[in-house]
Amino acid sequence: MQAVDDPMPLTLADVTIRLAERTLLFVSATVMPGEVLTIMGPSGSGKSTLLAFAGGFLDPAFRASGRVLIGNRDLTDVPANERRAGILFQDPLLFPHLSVGGNIVFAIPQAVKGHKMRRQIAEQALEQVGLAGFFDRDPETLSGGQKARVALQRTLVSAPRYLLLDEPFSKLDAALRQQTRALVFSKAKAAGVPIILVTHDGADAEAAGGRVIEVGSEAGA
Numbered sequence: 650m651q652a653v654d655d656p657m658p659l660t661l662a663d664v665t666i667r668l669a670e671r672t673l674l675f676v677s678a679t680v681m682p683g684e685v686l687t688i689m690g691p692s693g694s695g696k697s698t699l700l701a702f703a704g705g706f707l708d709p710a711f712r713a714s715g716r717v718l719i720g721n722r723d724l725t726d727v728p729a730n731e732r733r734a735g736i737l738f739q740d741p742l743l744f745p746h747l748s749v750g751g752n753i754v755f756a757i758p759q760a761v762k763g764h765k766m767r768r769q770i771a772e773q774a775l776e777q778v779g780l781a782g783f784f785d786r787d788p789e790t791l792s793g794g795q796k797a798r799v800a801l802q803r804t805l806v807s808a809p810r811y812l813l814l815d816e817p818f819s820k821l822d823a824a825l826r827q828q829t830r831a832l833v834f835s836k837a838k839a840a841g842v843p844i845i846l847v848t849h850d851g852a853d854a855e856a857a858g859g860r861v862i863e864v865g866s867e868a869g870a
């Protein structure tokens with residue numbers, strides 16, 4: 650797994666997200682490497698939009714004020730190829746035209762040279778989540794839980810500076826959810842980078858084991 654050589658805190662400094670004239674949410678917090686900050690709130694309260702802003706790709710339909718800082722650097726001053734926000738969505742979004750292993754190889758930073766080395770990293774990443782021997786499989790032949798594990802490893806091999814988790818367990822059934830949740834949090838924390846989790850589910854927040862921020866209602870924060 651790619652280690653991040655310079656893990657830094659992630660700060661959401663007075664971040665306000667607006668849609669038309671409506672304020673959706675306000676958050677101000679610093680997340681330390683290895684820490685999970687959970688954002689909870691009702692549907693439509695702007696949680697996914699907050700993650701998009703934190704990742705540097707806010708939809709132009711929204712207006713945001715406040716800043717996102719990696720360490721002391723404003724995200725907008727960090728070149729796009731150095732931001733490296735690792736994102737996991739509800740849907741694993743595996744590339745259908747690549748094999749399972751190809752999905753992971755694709756995410757390995759270009760600085761890691763050599764076909765053999767890249768393949769070896771991907772094989773190890775699969776092995777770590779119980780998917781040894783799955784390298785050449787078509788992603789469509791995997792179960793939901795297996796896809797979620799591949800998506801996790803694809804994100805982690807990319808050497809992210811921080812992780813943004815947008816309800817990554819919500820499509821899994823209860824038993825699988827519990828198992829996948831434990832795996833994601835242990836591996837994400839081991840990556841030693843700041844983690845922001847968005848969820849509706851109190852059990853996710855409990856398993857994450859960090860601070861929880863409740864954001865506003867649909868009527869506006």
Ligand SMILES: Nc1ncnc2c1ncn2[C@@H]1O[C@H](COP(=O)(O)OP(=O)(O)OP(=O)(O)O)[C@@H](O)[C@H]1O
Binds near residue numbers: 668694696699
């Ligand atoms: N591209 C867009 N243009 C206009 N409005 C949008 C756009 N994307 C989302 N919205 C609206 O912005 C609000 C916030 O959406 P967002 O997806 O951030 O909420 P959320 O809290 O993540 O919701 P959920 O928990 O249901 O995923 C919602 O009212 C949504 O309908």
